[in-house]
Amino acid sequence: MMRIEYLIPISSYLLGSIPFGYLLVKYKEGQDIRSFGSGNIGATNAFRKGRTIGILTFVLDAGKGYMAVVLAGWLGGSLEWQAAAAVFAIIGHVFTLWLRFKGGKGVSTWCGVYLALSPMALLTTMAFFVLIMVLSRYVSAASIAAAALFPLWAFIYGAPVSIIIGAGLGAVLIIARHYQNIQRLLSGKENKLALKRKS
Secondary structure, three states: OOOHHHHHHHHHHHHHHOOHHHHHHHHHHOOOHHHOOOOOOOHHHHHHHOHHHHHHHHHHHHHHHHHHHHHHHHOOOOHHHHHHHHHHHHHHHHOOHHHOOOOOOOHHHHHHHHHHHOHHHHHHHHHHHHHHHHHHOOHHHHHHHHHHHHHHHHHHOOOOHHHHHHHHHHHHHHHHHOHHHHHHHHHOOOOOOOOOOOO
């Protein structure tokens, strides 16, 4: 008989795959979010259509990550299974089933899963994210730095090894998804975050 824990990677991937940015922009603006800006389905690109859409996309993308971890716990999953749920939720967002496996960069979903698993490490990391973003006005640079720093903070705060390993895997995936941003940062062609947005 199949153990119920084996459903955790599938359920986490499916939750992570829900393309909230795509759905919100389609509903409110009648546009495909992939047709403008970075072509990404995440909160940063949704923000280009307005502050409200951007914030909602972030909250919902983070929420699905959080729920993936919570659901893993409800299914009786150990901490190791919950750490696996975190990674699969991020994979779901990055390679969403509903958009031919072309999704976002995973940062918002990453926030949600690690808010559930290691909240103090996440909050400390997000403080650095905000600082880097304010100083540089590069969301991509702040995202890359946050993904790289989180495993260190998780270790400092005493998170279990499974969470640190999962965080490392998530960081590799997120940084890899930012490869074009890294190229633009190095060449000085990366777009900075505009301070004013539509409401």
